[in-house]
Amino acid sequence: MIWRAPWVWLAALLVAVPIGIHLFSRRHARIVQFPTLRFVPASPLAPIRFTRLTDIALLAVRCCVVLAAVAALAQPVWRTEADRAAGRALARVVIVDTSATMRLGRVPQDGAAPPRSALDVARSDAARLAAEAGTATILETADPAAALATATAILRDHAGPAEIAIVTDFRAGGVGAAALASVPAHIGLLPHRVAVDTNVARTPEPLLPAAAHRASLVARVRATAAATSVEWTAAQQPSATAGAPVAPGAPGAPVAPVTLLVADADRARADAMLAAALAIVPAPPARPDRRVAIAFAGHATFAPVADALRAPDSPWMADLVARVHRDHLVSALETPPAVTATRDTVEGAEHLVLHAKVTPGSLEGTAIVAAALRGLAVSSPSGDPNAFATAIPGAPLTPEQVDAFRRPATPRAADAALAGAHSDGRWLWVVALAFLLVEGWLRFRADRALAARSAAP
Amino acid sequence: MRESAVLSPEVVAAVDDLEVAARLIVEGMRAGGHRSPFHGYNAEFQQHRPYRVGDDLKYLDWKVLARTDRMYSRQFRETTSMSVMLVLDASASMGYDAGGVSKFRYAVVMAAALAYLLVTQGDAVGLLASGGGATDDTDAGRLTYLPARGGRTHLRSLFAHLERIEPGGVWDPARVVARAAELLKRRGVILVLSDFYDAEEDTRRELRRAVSRGHDAALLHILSPAELALPRKGVVAYRDVETGEERIVDSNVAAAEYRDAVREFVTRCERSARRDGIAYARARTDEPPGVALRTFLLGRNAPVGGVQQ
Numbered sequence: 143m144i145w146r147a148p149w150v151w152l153a154a155l156l157v158a159v160p161i162g163i164h165l166f167s168r169r170h171a172r173i174v175q176f177p178t179l180r181f182v183p184a185s186p187l188a189p190i191r192f193t194r195l196t197d198i199a200l201l202a203v204r205c206c207v208v209l210a211a212v213a214a215l216a217q218p219v220w221r222t223e224a225d226r227a228a229g230r231a232l233a234r235v236v237i238v239d240t241s242a243t244m245r246l247g248r249v250p251q252d253g254a255a256p257p258r259s260a261l262d263v264a265r266s267d268a269a270r271l272a273a274e275a276g277t278a279t280i281l282e283t284a285d286p287a288a289a290l291a292t293a294t295a296i297l298r299d300h301a302g303p304a305e306i307a308i309v310t311d312f313r314a315g316g317v318g319a320a321a322l323a324s325v326p327a328h329i330g331l332l333p334h335r336v337a338v339d340t341n342v343a344r345t346p347e348p349l350l351p352a353a354a355h356r357a358s359l360v361a362r363v364r365a366t367a368a369a370t371s372v373e374w375t376a377a378q379q380p381s382a383t384a385g386a387p388v389a390p391g392a393p394g395a396p397v398a399p400v401t402l403l404v405a406d407a408d409r410a411r412a413d414a415m416l417a418a419a420l421a422i423v424p425a426p427p428a429r430p431d432r433r434v435a436i437a438f439a440g441h442a443t444f445a446p447v448a449d450a451l452r453a454p455d456s457p458w459m460a461d462l463v464a465r466v467h468r469d470h471l472v473s474a475l476e477t478p479p480a481v482t483a484t485r486d487t488v489e490g491a492e493h494l495v496l497h498a499k500v501t502p503g504s505l506e507g508t509a510i511v512a513a514a515l516r517g518l519a520v521s522s523p524s525g526d527p528n529a530f531a532t533a534i535p536g537a538p539l540t541p542e543q544v545d546a547f548r549r550p551a552t553p554r555a556a557d558a559a560l561a562g563a564h565s566d567g568r569w570l571w572v573v574a575l576a577f578l579l580v581e582g583w584l585r586f587r588a589d590r591a592l593a594a595r596s597a598a599p
Numbered sequence: 600m601r602e603s604a605v606l607s608p609e610v611v612a613a614v615d616d617l618e619v620a621a622r623l624i625v626e627g628m629r630a631g632g633h634r635s636p637f638h639g640y641n642a643e644f645q646q647h648r649p650y651r652v653g654d655d656l657k658y659l660d661w662k663v664l665a666r667t668d669r670m671y672s673r674q675f676r677e678t679t680s681m682s683v684m685l686v687l688d689a690s691a692s693m694g695y696d697a698g699g700v701s702k703f704r705y706a707v708v709m710a711a712a713l714a715y716l717l718v719t720q721g722d723a724v725g726l727l728a729s730g731g732g733a734t735d736d737t738d739a740g741r742l743t744y745l746p747a748r749g750g751r752t753h754l755r756s757l758f759a760h761l762e763r764i765e766p767g768g769v770w771d772p773a774r775v776v777a778r779a780a781e782l783l784k785r786r787g788v789i790l791v792l793s794d795f796y797d798a799e800e801d802t803r804r805e806l807r808r809a810v811s812r813g814h815d816a817a818l819l820h821i822l823s824p825a826e827l828a829l830p831r832k833g834v835v836a837y838r839d840v841e842t843g844e845e846r847i848v849d850s851n852v853a854a855a856e857y858r859d860a861v862r863e864f865v866t867r868c869e870r871s872a873r874r875d876g877i878a879y880a881r882a883r884t885d886e887p888p889g890v891a892l893r894t895f896l897l898g899r900n901a902p903v904g905g906v907q908q
Binding site: 172173174175176177178179180181182183184 | 691692693695702794796823826829830831833834835836837838839840841842844845846848853856857860861864
């Protein structure tokens with residue numbers, strides 16, 4: 143048994159009160175007027191009834207009432223063997239990061255297996271970590287740093303070892319040393335990195351062989367409420383039909399409002415994508431203050447995001463990025479591609495560069511081009527506050543930085559572990575109440591016996 | 600006695616007018632068909648009648664029996680002028696009130712009822728009360744005295760004196776009984792109403808002396824149920840209301856001994872009275888006065904002295 147307030151036992155000195163009452167209450171006899179003392183015998187007074195068993199029992203019961211009440215106020219905590227065993231087991235809270243980089247990222251698999259969603263991998267790893275512990279709780283949150291407070295609160299009352307496992311891709315700007323410093327020292331930390339590869343994307347088959355890059359291509363795009371499909375055909379002759387799509391660069395072709403950055407080998411594919419997009423979306427008016435370039439996989443500018451890249455800083459840029467992400471053609475894709483945005487100099491002019499992690503000439507690429515064209519057709523910014531949220535994901539932390547977060551769980555002292563435990567003193571109050579009932583019964587029985595002895599003849 | 604005629608002591612004591620209370624008691628007693636047993640001294644011979652079984656042999660005419668071999672009882676006609684002196688104990692012990700009717704109030708009501716009964720039947724009744732604030736036996740000035748007389752006017756005066764007496768102090772019963780015997784100018788009845796806690800032996804001696812001088816004596820021993828046992832539990836300091844003496848006892852231990860002592864005292868009083876030819880009756884303050892009076896009157900079998908012929 144452990145006492146949460148052991149200092150209350152000083153009140154046990156109050157047991158001297160009933161003892162004092164039994165000792166001193168008889169010294170002052172009541173004065174009663176009586177007609178004559180002829181028949182009142184001068185009986186020797188017994189020494190205050192110490193030897194009367196009834197009074198000794200009554201005194202003992204009263205002392206037990208006081209002691210039981212004091213013990214209840216001292217807040218005992220009974221811990222069974224099961225409680226102690228449960229206290230020794232590891233308690234773990236697993237925080238699963240569900241932010242955008244985890245939702246959109248992919249984890250490469252071994253062999254020819256397609257990459258898995260980073261979030262799926264995180265959830266399966268979290269389940270495994272939870273199963274390893276004695277008791278576990280899984281928290282899914284887009285802000286793991288903010289969830290640390292919740293995890294700490296869950297583990298605060300656990301007497302045994304406690305640990306917080308964080309399942310995330312550990313990027314700069316997410317969970318860091320500053321956030322982890324708020325976790326109490328006795329709670330262990332287990333960082334679990336999900337290896338998200340942002341460069342991995344679906345790579346559909348090339349639409350055209352490399353040798354056909356000079357051919358004229360005609361793309362027929364069929365867009366329905368359920369899906370969008372594109373049919374590429376090689377045209378023998380450039381079509382002069384009014385309204386028919388005109389290949390970019392051909393005489394009479396309009397100035398492309400977007401610049402497609404592709405490898406030289408993918409130029410034809412890029413032109414086909416632009417033509418297909420223009421067949422779907424009317425070309426927006428060219429604006430020299432709003433230049434947009436779309437970089438595809440294979441282009442020199444398509445590289446892992448570096449710290450030197452500049453983030454978009456204009457409302458129209460944020461608006462365009464948001465519109466591209468929300469465009470129905472992009473969202474209708476089976477796997478929406480990841481698109482990031484930066485500011486860069488292209489052909490000597492400042493451009494908003496959309497980095498599309500897709501192969502030139504793919505359906506996804508066409509959808510992105512069309513979304514960009516449609517977005518440029520709108521003049522006012524959307525005011526989307528999250529426009530920059532997915533502009534640049536933070537740089538991933540190094541393995542050494544992540545390992546520095548790790549620390550083991552430390553079992554706490556018994557008294558600290560009891561800070562939140564409920565007292566079992568209520569049972570001692572029941573005991574005190576039972577003693578009170580016994581005390582009342584003893585007094586009642588003594589009074590009845592005395593009344594019987596003093597009854598009139 | 601019809602139950603409807605029996606009034607509880609609380610009811611009777613609550614009646615402020617003693618005359619009314621006395622009438623209630625006496626008429627209630629008479630309704631039961633009981634007559635005064637105070638057959639007087641100065642009775643005149645009236646006639647003979649055949650002896651019946653049960654007649655008192657002292658009224659048997661022996662001369663007629665000797666002459667005629669027939670048994671005849673003599674009947675007398677009552678005349679008035681029997682004198683009764685009511686001696687009332689008004690000491691502090693009589694004023695003990697345990698929550699019901701005090702012994703003194705009960706004695707006053709009984710004295711009033713007896714006076715009413717006697718006067719209405721033509722006898723003379725007087726009053727001698729001692730106590731009432733006297734602090735010792737030399738305080739003779741505290742005696743309340745009314746000579747034995749008859750008549751309604753005297754009866755009302757007696758009631759008024761009874762109302763004015765307040766219990767308190769001590770009394771010397773032996774001296775008062777001797778004084779009562781002196782004050783009765785002719786042979787009469789000395790009726791003492793008391794708890795007899797004081798000077799028990801001296802009182803008995805004076806009563807015997809009064810009887811030897813030709814008077815008739817009767818004792819009405821008044822008790823309170825609260826005195827028959829110690830009233831408190833535990834260690835108690837009992838203070839005598841007359842002397843102020845205190846005695847600390849453990850009531851739980853002393854209760855049995857006290858109860859036996861009281862019982863022995865009461866028995867001794869009765870036995871010694873009977874032995875001395877003195878009429879004795881006990882009355883408890885929780886007993887209806889009418890019942891107590893009836894019991895007292897029926898129990899009077901003491902000789903009433905000479906019978907004038």
